Amino acid sequence: MDIVANGIRPDHQLIFNMVEPGARVLDLGCGTGDLLHFLEANKDARVQGIELDERAIYECVRKGLSVCQNDIESGLAEYPDGSFDYVILNQSLQEIRKVYFILREALRVGSRVIVGFPNFAYVKARMALFFGGKAPMTPSLPYHWYDTPNVRFLSISDFQEFCIEKGFAVEKASFLCGQKRITLWPNLRAMGAIFLLSWREGQKGWSDDRFSHRWRSRR
Amino acid sequence: MKTESSGTEPEGASRSVGIVETKYMTIAEPPQALKLESGESIGPVTLAYETYGALDPDRSNAILVLHALSGDAHAAGYHQEAEAPGWWDAMIGPGKPFDTDRYFVICSNVIGGCKGSTGPSSTNPWTAKPYALEFPFVTIADMVSAQRHLIDVMGIDRLLCVAGGSMGGMQALQWVASYPERVRSAIPIATALKHSPQQIAFNEVSRQSIMADPAWRNGNYYGIGQPERGLAVARMIGHITFMSDQSMEEKFSRRLKKERFSFNFDANFEVEGYLHYRGANFVKRFDANSYLYITKAMDYFDLSGGRLINDRKVDTRFLVISFKSDWLYPAYQSQEIVRQLKQKQVDATYCELKSTYGHDAFLVELEGQTTLIHHFLEKTYRGERNGNGYRR
Numbered sequence: 180m181d182i183v184a185n186g187i188r189p190d191h192q193l194i195f196n197m198v199e200p201g202a203r204v205l206d207l208g209c210g211t212g213d214l215l216h217f218l219e220a221n222k223d224a225r226v227q228g229i230e231l232d233e234r235a236i237y238e239c240v241r242k243g244l245s246v247c248q249n250d251i252e253s254g255l256a257e258y259p260d261g262s263f264d265y266v267i268l269n270q271s272l273q274e275i276r277k278v279y280f281i282l283r284e285a286l287r288v289g290s291r292v293i294v295g296f297p298n299f300a301y302v303k304a305r306m307a308l309f310f311g312g313k314a315p316m317t318p319s320l321p322y323h324w325y326d327t328p329n330v331r332f333l334s335i336s337d338f339q340e341f342c343i344e345k346g347f348a349v350e351k352a353s354f355l356c357g358q359k360r361i362t363l364w365p366n367l368r369a370m371g372a373i374f375l376l377s378w379r380e381g382q383k384g385w386s387d388d389r390f391s392h393r394w395r396s397r398r
Numbered sequence: 399m400k401t402e403s404s405g406t407e408p409e410g411a412s413r414s415v416g417i418v419e420t421k422y423m424t425i426a427e428p429p430q431a432l433k434l435e436s437g438e439s440i441g442p443v444t445l446a447y448e449t450y451g452a453l454d455p456d457r458s459n460a461i462l463v464l465h466a467l468s469g470d471a472h473a474a475g476y477h478q479e480a481e482a483p484g485w486w487d488a489m490i491g492p493g494k495p496f497d498t499d500r501y502f503v504i505c506s507n508v509i510g511g512c513k514g515s516t517g518p519s520s521t522n523p524w525t526a527k528p529y530a531l532e533f534p535f536v537t538i539a540d541m542v543s544a545q546r547h548l549i550d551v552m553g554i555d556r557l558l559c560v561a562g563g564s565m566g567g568m569q570a571l572q573w574v575a576s577y578p579e580r581v582r583s584a585i586p587i588a589t590a591l592k593h594s595p596q597q598i599a600f601n602e603v604s605r606q607s608i609m610a611d612p613a614w615r616n617g618n619y620y621g622i623g624q625p626e627r628g629l630a631v632a633r634m635i636g637h638i639t640f641m642s643d644q645s646m647e648e649k650f651s652r653r654l655k656k657e658r659f660s661f662n663f664d665a666n667f668e669v670e671g672y673l674h675y676r677g678a679n680f681v682k683r684f685d686a687n688s689y690l691y692i693t694k695a696m697d698y699f700d701l702s703g704g705r706l707i708n709d710r711k712v713d714t715r716f717l718v719i720s721f722k723s724d725w726l727y728p729a730y731q732s733q734e735i736v737r738q739l740k741q742k743q744v745d746a747t748y749c750e751l752k753s754t755y756g757h758d759a760f761l762v763e764l765e766g767q768t769t770l771i772h773h774f775l776e777k778t779y780r781g782e783r784n785g786n787g788y789r790r
Contacts, residue, residue, distance in 0.1 A: 243777035257740035
């Protein structure tokens, strides 16, 4: 991912803009902790990371961050409801199998969720498929078909539809093509998207869920 | 806006703390006594301890390092004329993760032990004979309460950190459970909130081995000679559980001590020779009754079910470390600690380090621990110094 002049990735900058000062933030799959560190230093956020890679955790601790080694799918279970103001799920949604479950869990432990993902319907991806007849490779989808960690291939329109269907309110959405913000025809022109989600009024779909029951009975 | 000051890396410039000496402090002198969890009390109690580095004028840089089952107060540096350094010398010293240029490091021998602190081999002042089995049962909480007296006498209100592996990790956890407001951070390594049946079973076999030795004489062997065979076997069992299948393969494989089998029951394999050597060495330096008491204290320890973090607001920061090949204190036990911390919204960092050394890793697998502990402490120290503690 490109780095802009002030040393922050454009997707990180968009997420940064969405976070209120002083907020409690959990980053699922925080990598080497650049975003969390930036939020802690410049938004006075109280931050916590979850990351699987041992070397990445070293980097986080080097930056003074608190990180727990866990995979995304099981890392949320122990957090009480409303532990965070924001749960960030950036560039890993497409690698997750239980997408709805994770988002619901994220909206249980956090009031809002910030989701960032690559757009599979980006114009160059469409062209690669339509004209080249090949699985698309773009800067935001940089993998060959045989070594991609991605298991979900979604477009911005797919995700918007998903949010309506599942009861997520889209509070904000920003779209990126490289360093450029996209406002017109994002599903065609954007390589990636950042969504700020919360539950739509009266939804809270997790209340009938067996996983949260398990968690609550344990408390 | 805060900026991150890049800390100096500990690697490279680390040195030894040099020649050190064990000191002694006596607490709970009559009419005082140390009240124990069992309901009994004991006093006076002597604690053997060592310190490294200098205490800040505001006494905010003290770190208490806690030893494992067979450890002692000698954590770093060298005793006069001694060849081997203290048990955690790799981690404690100038430029090392527990940087004695910056921190004041304390290590004390646990009560019930035999390395200078009051234990079953100490003389009972009321009878002028060794306590032996008259020694009251002590728990991990009792060990910690004795340490708290030591810290009190040193005039330290709040420790920057409590850290230790295995039973040392249990003590670190107990410190947070007993005195959360007195610990700024905790580093429990390769440890558990409670022993599993498997861990208790290994300890029980070790205890039975000691008690089955006729030389044990119900604990009254002082002046006669201790149950060396039983204690040696207990230690051999210990050493098997400290290693991993892979580390044993690498260290010994099926190599023979001599070229061929002897066709008798002498030690033929190198692994046998190693265990014999370890056992024989151990009986020279450790008291069998202490082994019984301390293993029991470990088995009784249980901070599961929400007892680690009680209802008081705890702002202790945690760094929890486990090792992949450690089957004696498996990673799931450390993860259980982390689960408790998450539930109570306590600031926690957790990492399972790659290592093939088994439980021994906490003493020998240095790279990951060095990086994590160095930076974790630095952040904790800076937070404390800046007075901007971690809001909850």
